[in-house]
Amino acid sequence: MAATPGPASVAEPPARVRAARGAGLVRAAFENVEALAIAVVMALILKYFLIEAYKIPTGSMQPQIMGDQVVGISDRVLVNKLVYLMRDPERYEVVVFRNPLWQRQNYIKRLVAFGGERVCIRNGDLFITPKDAAPEAEHIARKPDSVWRAVRKDLLPSSAPLSQTFETEGHARFADRDVLLEPAKGATASIRTRTPVKDHYLDGYHPKWVAAYLDPSTTPFVQKQYAHVGMENVTDVEFSADVTPKAGAQAFFVEIHEAGRVHRLELPVGTGSGSLVTQAGASSFEPEGEAAPLPALAAGSSTRVSLRNVDDELVVEIDGAVALRRPYVTRGIDPDGDPTARDGGARVVAGASGGSVELADVGLWRDIHYLPDGNVPISARSSTYTVPDGEFMVLGDNTQNSWDCRQWVAATVKLADGRSITGNYFNKFGNTPDSNPDYAGPGANHFRNVFGQDFVFPRDDERGDYVRTDVHSVPERMLLGKALAVFWPLPPFSPTWRLKWVR
DSSP, X not given: OOOOOOOOOOOXXXXXXXXHHHHHHHXXXXXXXXXXXXXXXXXXXIIIIIEEEEEOOSOTTTTTSXXXXXXXXXXXXXXXXXXXXXXXXXXXXXXXXXXXXXXXXXXXXXXXXXXXXXXXXXXXXXXXXXXXXXXXXXXXXXXXXXXXXXXXXXXXXXXXXXXXXXXXXXXXXXXXXXXXXXXXTTOEEEEXXXXXXBOOTTTTOOHHHHHHHHOTXXXXXXXXXXXXXXXXXXXXXXXXXXXXXOTTOOEEEEEEEETTEEEEEEEXXXXXXXXXXXXXXXXXXXXXXXXXXXXXXXXXXXXEEEEEEOSSEEXXXXXXXXXXXXXXXXXXXXXXXXXXXXXXXXXXXXXXXXXXXXXXXXXXXXXXXXXXXXXXXXXXXXXXXXXOTTEEEEEOSSGGGOOSTTTOEEEEEEBTTSOXXXXXXXXXXXXXXXXXXXXXXXXXXXXXXXXXXXXXXXXXXBOSOOEEEEOOOEEGGGEEEEEEEEEEOOTTSSSSOOOEEOO
């Protein structure tokens, strides 16, 4: 009987083959480590020299850039860190910089002035006097159109009926979100804002955010204290609508009333030229240049019409294109001599004459109303700041809740051992997370210096009071970059679409 063969034996590879395989594994591992190292280096280069992502924790730039605990949104913003190595910053750009009073913390604000300039915050607007110039050289700092569209605050959220903001005059009625103007013969029909425009804190917020602020069960209550703030008259507004004149209509008009002035845009239907006229005393209004004629509206056709009065400039847009731009200079209003000037908040009127006109997709926006010093109860007065050479001034878009160049204060304390500590002076002994100095136990204080270092010392060691100095600017060397875009959060992680360019 033949024997059953056993399992075949496997010959061990020669030593040179084993050595080659080992060398290949080492080489592969080395290449992976090398690739990882290159990736880390490239990431660091991107982070420190090109583009970096920042999380927005506070609401100083709301509603364009959100960082709000009440609504649960913290935007992530991409920042271009290379751009200012190639060119100088421009006014109204959103910049990221180190807080000069707490240099471990990065801030994001809007750059409004440069070294040597004098800045006056007056009536909600910014006025600039160039370096070494006489007071007569002061001029308003007008926003570019792209910035205006980014910062304007929507006063007509889609969930609210138009009748909540407007009332009717003559034969006018609301139909859902549309308006039908049917003037009687020889008369006009119009809608007008019920009240003057104010700087309400929640203007421009998504309706879900407003509901969160007004819901008594939501927290934190520290931020919700601003929900009902809004007492300053706002004069800078824009009104727009899709205008469809019916047969027989003669004209459509828009009026913006502000501080004793009336800016009236009138567009005929069919033939003729439109006009933009301001009714105001010569002492309070000085237009720059002549007003060009404007086109007529076509009966039966829809035309997007917009009138904007922002930063002392009237702008008419027809179907999204600028048809007329007319800057002007304000020379002051005398509320005692002109009673109509006392109610300075803007009112808007839109109407028709001669026949029916339909308005659809009605829009109403207001501008940022800058508070002079960040102190809401006394914000009606103006404030002036001088920016030192080699520095710049920044402000938050959310002017009612932005800790910026209007309020920064440095403080220096001297101790018994000869040390002198300088830091951000914020809400003394308030014991909020950012309070500085604050309580550190029985008989002791905590004080953080400008470099973010923490010091705890006996209160008895303090030699005199904290010496405070106003700080209204940021050194140029602390500028980190320009904000590019909001890239997160996105639905379903946010109630709204947050993806946008930052302007």
